[in-house]
């Protein structure tokens with residue numbers, strides 16, 4: 001029996017993400033929570049003839065507690081998205097409090113769940129969840145993930161296009177490390193598998209496109225929000241990978257996420273030998289297993305250009321992380 005809970009399930013990401021999770025036969029209980037319309041989304045999705053039993057919850061009648069109770073995995077796409085001209089950090093003022101309150105619910109009702117944070121700014125919302133769980137004495141760094149899968153999905157798409165092989169995008173694996181906003185997103189294009197043979201100028205253009213891919217969608221949606229469908233795809237892919245690994249399956253692809261490096265102190269040593277000791281959180285390639293992070297995998301060979309990108313990412317991440325930590329320090333929990 002596997003219970004998956006989506007918090008923010010009626011939103012632009014939440015609805016298609018819930019739909020994709022309902023397609024997974026690994027999930028037997030799908031709990032959909034939102035401050036609006038969750039029962040409607042649940043009623044709709046519940047008619048699909050896959051195994052998961054679907055229930056929708058609103059805040060009334062202890063809905064959050066019921067949605068979270070005994071969850072094995074909690075996916076959080078709750079909160080506001082960007083409009084043109086905004087950075088992800090501009091979402092902090094609204095989303096920090098939303099994510100904090102959800103984390104309090106997780107600490108109380110599903111402290112052993114895998115927690116997947118989608119709400120932006122991920123660089124800060126993951127530390128917020130961690131600090132709440134620490135305060136409540138239930139933090140396990142192996143089970144907390146900031147979802148950065150969309151960055152690796154974009155990298156595969158853009159790089160296969162640049163290689164002239166857009167129909168083979170699924171084959172293209174490019175590690176994307178760091179955080180999840182602007183220059184904190186660091187694609188390691190030199191490690192692309194299969195490799196691509198393009199000029200340094202093209203590599204720099206591709207790097208910029210991967211770093212600012214979210215802005216492309218925000219601009220195209222013109223005030224109607226940010227990426228929702230590609231994010232639902234990426235979020236479902238990562239959630240299902242976590243569940244498959246938890247069930248003992250050996251995964252064929254390496255997933256990545258923004259984790260606290262204490263999730264695997266041995267693996268972290270190799271990572272910090274490349275990125276330094278100035279950030280406790282970083283998106284890294286992971287081996288997932290029954291308890292979540294089994295291993296933080298080596299970053300591999302990084303060239304001088306990428307080393308420069310890492311330096312900028314680490315510098316920016318520091319402020320994002322301490323802002324999240326300070327928010328919980330000043331919150332009454």
Ligand SMILES: NC(=O)C1=CN([C@@H]2O[C@H](COP(=O)(O)OP(=O)(O)OC[C@H]3O[C@@H](n4cnc5c(N)ncnc54)[C@H](O)[C@@H]3O)[C@@H](O)[C@H]2O)C=CC1
Pocket residue numbers: 007008009010011012013014033034035036077078079080081082091095098117118119120121122147148149150151180225226227228231
């Ligand atoms: N990690 C990533 O790669 C990505 C993250 N995002 C982020 O995901 C978040 C959600 O984006 P969208 O789905 O487009 O927004 P949306 O506005 O369409 O949906 C958000 C949902 O959250 C709900 N919500 C608000 N407060 C809540 C609370 N306290 N508890 C439960 N639900 C609550 C809303 O009612 C709404 O249904 C945004 O912060 C966005 O920036 C978006 C794309 C990619």
Ligand SMILES: O=C([O-])CC(=O)C(=O)O
Pocket residue numbers: 081082088120150213214215217218226227
């Ligand atoms: O750009 C945004 O605000 C949403 C997001 O995180 C992404 O699409 O990567």
